Amino acid sequence: MMQLRRKIMIYVGLITFALLALLYLISEKALLHHYEALELRDSEEETERALLSFYDEFHSLDAVSIGYASWDETYRFVKRQGAPAADDPYLKSNFTDSLYEAARLNYTVLLNGDNEVYYARGYDYEGKRELAYPQTLIDAMRGEYADDGGRPGDSAGRTGLAVIGGLPMMVASYPILTSGDRGPAEGRLVFARLLDEGYIHYIAGKADIPIDIDVLDDSFALPGEAGTIAVQNREPMPYWTANDKRSIASYAVLPDIRGEYAALLTLEKPMALYKQAKKSVEFYMLFFGLTGIGFFVIARLVLQWTIFGRLNRVIRGMREIETEKDFSIRIPESGKDEIAQLERSFNLMTASLQHAQKRIRYQTYHDTLTGLSNRLAFYERLEETIALSGKTRARFAVILIDIDSFKWVNDTLGHQSGDLLLLKTSKRLKRCLKGGGSLFRLGGDEFCIISPKVQDKKQIDSLAQRIKDELSEPFEIEGNPVIVTASIGISLYPEHGTESEALLHYSDVAMLDVKERGRNQYRWYSQAIEANRTRRALIEHLLRNAIDKEELQLYFQPKWDLSAERISGMETLLRWKNDRLGQVSPAEFIPIAESSGLINEIGEWIMHAACRQFKAWREQLDELSVVIAINISGAQLLQPNFAERIGCIFAEERVDPSRFELEVTESFAIENFDEVNAIFVELRNMGFTISIDDFGAGYSSLKYVSRLPIQCMKIDKTLIDHISDDERSRVIVSSLIDMAHRLKLVVVAEGVELPEQLELLKSYHCDQIQGFLFCKPMPADQISGFMQAN
Numbered sequence: 001m002m003q004l005r006r007k008i009m010i011y012v013g014l015i016t017f018a019l020l021a022l023l024y025l026i027s028e029k030a031l032l033h034h035y036e037a038l039e040l041r042d043s044e045e046e047t048e049r050a051l052l053s054f055y056d057e058f059h060s061l062d063a064v065s066i067g068y069a070s071w072d073e074t075y076r077f078v079k080r081q082g083a084p085a086a087d088d089p090y091l092k093s094n095f096t097d098s099l100y101e102a103a104r105l106n107y108t109v110l111l112n113g114d115n116e117v118y119y120a121r122g123y124d125y126e127g128k129r130e131l132a133y134p135q136t137l138i139d140a141m142r143g144e145y146a147d148d149g150g151r152p153g154d155s156a157g158r159t160g161l162a163v164i165g166g167l168p169m170m171v172a173s174y175p176i177l178t179s180g181d182r183g184p185a186e187g188r189l190v191f192a193r194l195l196d197e198g199y200i201h202y203i204a205g206k207a208d209i210p211i212d213i214d215v216l217d218d219s220f221a222l223p224g225e226a227g228t229i230a231v232q233n234r235e236p237m238p239y240w241t242a243n244d245k246r247s248i249a250s251y252a253v254l255p256d257i258r259g260e261y262a263a264l265l266t267l268e269k270p271m272a273l274y275k276q277a278k279k280s281v282e283f284y285m286l287f288f289g290l291t292g293i294g295f296f297v298i299a300r301l302v303l304q305w306t307i308f309g310r311l312n313r314v315i316r317g318m319r320e321i322e323t324e325k326d327f328s329i330r331i332p333e334s335g336k337d338e339i340a341q342l343e344r345s346f347n348l349m350t351a352s353l354q355h356a357q358k359r360i361r362y363q364t365y366h367d368t369l370t371g372l373s374n375r376l377a378f379y380e381r382l383e384e385t386i387a388l389s390g391k392t393r394a395r396f397a398v399i400l401i402d403i404d405s406f407k408w409v410n411d412t413l414g415h416q417s418g419d420l421l422l423l424k425t426s427k428r429l430k431r432c433l434k435g436g437g438s439l440f441r442l443g444g445d446e447f448c449i450i451s452p453k454v455q456d457k458k459q460i461d462s463l464a465q466r467i468k469d470e471l472s473e474p475f476e477i478e479g480n481p482v483i484v485t486a487s488i489g490i491s492l493y494p495e496h497g498t499e500s501e502a503l504l505h506y507s508d509v510a511m512l513d514v515k516e517r518g519r520n521q522y523r524w525y526s527q528a529i530e531a532n533r534t535r536r537a538l539i540e541h542l543l544r545n546a547i548d549k550e551e552l553q554l555y556f557q558p559k560w561d562l563s564a565e566r567i568s569g570m571e572t573l574l575r576w577k578n579d580r581l582g583q584v585s586p587a588e589f590i591p592i593a594e595s596s597g598l599i600n601e602i603g604e605w606i607m608h609a610a611c612r613q614f615k616a617w618r619e620q621l622d623e624l625s626v627v628i629a630i631n632i633s634g635a636q637l638l639q640p641n642f643a644e645r646i647g648c649i650f651a652e653e654r655v656d657p658s659r660f661e662l663e664v665t666e667s668f669a670i671e672n673f674d675e676v677n678a679i680f681v682e683l684r685n686m687g688f689t690i691s692i693d694d695f696g697a698g699y700s701s702l703k704y705v706s707r708l709p710i711q712c713m714k715i716d717k718t719l720i721d722h723i724s725d726d727e728r729s730r731v732i733v734s735s736l737i738d739m740a741h742r743l744k745l746v747v748v749a750e751g752v753e754l755p756e757q758l759e760l761l762k763s764y765h766c767d768q769i770q771g772f773l774f775c776k777p778m779p780a781d782q783i784s785g786f787m788q789a790n
Helices: 002-069 072-079 089-094 097-103 135-141 197-207 272-316 338-365 375-392 406-413 415-432 457-472 500-516 527-543 586-596 599-620 642-653 666-671 673-686 727-742 755-763 780-789
Strands: 107-111 117-124 129-131 158-164 167-175 188-194 211-215 227-229 237-243 247-255 261-270 396-404 438-443 446-451 475-477 480-482 485-493 521-524 552-561 566-578 582-584 627-631 660-665 689-695 712-715 746-750 768-770
Touching (some): 002 097, 002 158, 002 188, 002 197, 002 227, 002 237, 002 261, 072 089, 072 107, 107 135, 135 158, 135 167, 135 188, 158 247, 158 261, 167 211, 261 272, 338 375, 375 438, 375 485, 375 500, 396 415, 396 457, 396 500, 406 415, 406 480, 406 666, 415 438, 415 446, 415 457, 415 475, 415 480, 446 457, 457 521, 485 500, 500 521, 500 527, 552 599, 552 780, 566 599, 566 768, 582 586, 586 599, 599 627, 599 642, 599 780, 642 673, 660 666, 666 673, 666 689, 673 689, 712 727, 727 755
Parallel strands (some): 485 521, 566 627, 627 660, 660 689, 689 712, 712 746, 746 768
Antiparallel strands (some): 107 117, 158 167, 167 188, 211 261, 227 237, 237 247, 247 261, 396 446, 396 485, 438 446, 475 480, 552 566, 552 768, 566 582
């Protein structure tokens, strides 16, 4: 009866949930989509109003310019020989401060018939002060913005936008004619308004719309989604929008006098209507959700009172029979009265108990989440396979699979998402075993396959590669794309062992070797792996005494500032030379130091040594403006009270933290986002510069990086390597640099080795470079001479 009650309530709950889900989908897809379209339409209309306000200023400038250009007095004025005096009656009467203030003019230029400057003046109508002589305007109007006529004034007048000396201006240029618009033209009149912040604010105020106008640089390219927008009788302009469901930004490209893209008009506002609609949907969903819960509770109470309670009372009367424990007993059912109901209840009870026995056995040998056979079933099957293979002399493989980055999914998206990932992983692994084999979940994120009847290792290679490829495909977990990989270790019976514990151990050893070498691969167990583990143990043993034996040494690699053309910083690099092992690569001993916990002691030694070297350079060099960068291991960063320990070291060494930069890899920062973010805040408050290292080699998640309190981003060498010969790499690097600059980050390119790479990075406005093209890592004494020379 408990089973029946559960089923009924599940059906009621599922139906209620399905109705709520359907209601939400209808609201989400239809209602919110409609309001988003309204927001887009409203944004486009406001952009049109802003453009009308903008071009209306052209009309006012036109009117003033024509009035002065087609006037007898101006015509006679420019025909006179010689430069006019400052107190010339024409100038005192017509080109007064009030003209500039009333017409919002910043520059006026009169060119005579020989295209020479007859009169020019710059004036700040807001500050009521003189501006510098408008030479750049004069040069532009006689250069790239010159009219097409043979003599000044022979061509028609025109008004439009111009970018002169990097500044956007509204410019009107008209031939100087008589009051009856008769010629020949005796020169040209040029009036100009600076599109500065105040003037843009004035234009925005007229339309009651907040806008911004920025000059476009040479690297500007229209986005693929750009359309057009047209106002009045002007040519359509490129136009596009972008929104993040919170605010919407509209962009219109403004052409200059020549019709070329010159400036970008931007309008940004919150999506108030969409937000309100979303709140309404959420409110009603909450209301209907609570209603559904209420309905579920009431339905359960009604069913309990009318059905379940009565059946439970009958069952309690049968407990005496139940104590016999003979679940095969059945009472024949007869009639339809109360006794028949009692008999039927007893039969259902004994049947459910029989079912429970089977279920307990099933749960003993199966994983409750995935339904796969569990570790207990694995060992039993492995022993059976060993016994069978011993008789038939058949080979079989034990394939151990560990899901990489599963902890990150669990910690970031939650345990429910982790369970869904395991469930979908098990389904994909089943698809890989269509040719035969048994799949088990040993626990956590570990799966194991027993593949029988192995004729050739290539057979298992093919299976392992198929598993690797299958699990590398993105998973869809609760609407989030999740990418994981698999580390796979393989052992073979009887070559590698004939006992179950040995075979699983060797598969585990091979799998751990894959983990240590970068994950996302499969590997057969071999003696070489055991040798490698032996070497790792030796390195760990010798590394424990490296500090006391003074075997560690700091090397430094300079960073070059491309705009200032000077050394801007030094990256600290650790080197280890042991009497027994010789020079040991950091790529080999740093991971061992991290896994063994030695990295904390070594990291503090690096801090002390870097501080002392900095003080030594400060005494040697008159002006030391470089920043010392120190790589911080993830294991070191997450040790308790890391920021406090670092602060004590710098206080002890009496060195200013603002002269030091702490680098943490992008992949580690994203995997441990919350903890790292809190530590970064502490370190920045202490004065350290925070940098994300190896950006582009791992997650490249702009969403997370933009939320970290960092000041510097180092683009990984793997991206820089191909920018000289791969268009995709160039697009990625230039976009990363542009994104970083928008986030106010300093960008450092690592691993620059070719002149072509340097030139491209300069064109992308990269801030700093680091690599063998400029300088390789050197010990401190060599770096001192290098800094003095540079």
